[in-house]
Amino acid sequence: MEWFEELYGNTGIKIRVREKMVDFHSRYQHIQVFDTYDFGKMLVLDGKIQLTERDEPFYHEMLVHVPMFSHPSPKKVLIVGGGDGGSLREVLKHDVDDVVVVELDEEVVRVSREFIGIDRGAFDDPRVTLLIEDGIEFVRNAGERFDVMIVDGTDPNPYSEHIISEEFYKMCRKISEIFATQSQSPFVQQDYFSTMLRNISRVMDVRVYVNFVPTYPLGLWSYMLHSPSFPDLEELRRRFEERKVEVVHYNPELHVASFALPEWLKMVVEKALKG
Template identity: 35%
Template structure:
């Protein structure tokens, strides 16, 4: 997860309007994540060095070097990326939709300022990748402190738009084969990214046969968010499905993806193509795991789809 885009979002102007101050969560040399969306539990990482802390126009931004998880990005007090396990998220949010499309050429990434999704998209034979990230500070600092993710920005096929993704999509209807939204949780600037109007705007920006994949929260914690969102998207998308990945440093060790299609009746549970040259360099995604990612525990399947 990383920073996000939001039409109509007003940047905070007072200290109390921001999320948690990341520095306040470092106690006795440990960072203790506190999230209002996962009450009663906390993820803690040992801090070796604070690399950067500041407030952008949109959020509190913290980078630190941990003892065992490499460099870490924290936004508004919530862990977004650790170098140790980021690939489990970046690979799945990217390659599930990319390999579900038979020939993706134009790709839009919304959010994802750390560059991890870009890195993965650029493994494919695409013509153009546009990233709309509203917070330029996340882009600039990620290039410094997360270079293994941000190297995607160096690809000549990538075009960076520091702007509202909704505005960009409105200006480019029917243009993209795949749209990936790598957002933070539905608080503050990311709240609108979990509402039906945003999904309708993405749907309108797709070409026929196109695919949407968005960060879809945790089945252990957020069924009250996932269920109504899936139901709303199902009203206009050809298909809508929920897949997931495991990742230790996200709440409850799991994060999901809402995947919707436009004119693709078979959905995305089976890859439309395979590429051994890509799969052999990946750490997490493979064609078998692609299919398995849509197999949900009974409690989640019933809660989301029944």
């Protein structure tokens, strides 16, 4: 019997695995893929679970559809990170014309497509441009604007630190109308969450929203959204019906409810903004 364990502080998660399918170090990180009993294929980077087939829609749908449905008609989208293809798959469910994916590690793309396949062919869509380069360099040199920009970054590591910097967010604000990023667990990774919130809030107004992803640290996950407007439930329902997006997890009611924060998290947000 083989088990995978991910620890965060004095707690963690333990998942029984059938087989270790991939295990090697790329130029940037340790990449592993496991076949698990209860969660399907599982992608792990530097010992941290990035996704499982069973609950990845919980994460990707909320990261993508909250900003996408916040825009009345998104046509041009930028994804920084997201080499597994889950965010790209969800973006393409909208009537977009052009999607640029900027991923640092081409091995993540290759392994995800070959051994997991949650992109479901999204990388082959003619509307998609995949660039293997540093996201901050792309944003710094971008000569174009995007309706929606989504940052689907990895867990904190030396290669991801610069994409939570004030400098990065300042450049993002210049090229995107609506901006969304995942922001880790505000419960287990509170320092990292607070640093992200402080840096981004110096550049643009954001609202925090939360969601449940069972295989992420203790299940609670957060995101941050900058948008010039926040559609009400009636408008979200209209857009949802009009675009006919097929989903596993997201719906307009959950979209609205995800911005209702518990009192303890309101206090974490308030403290971070004062820091």
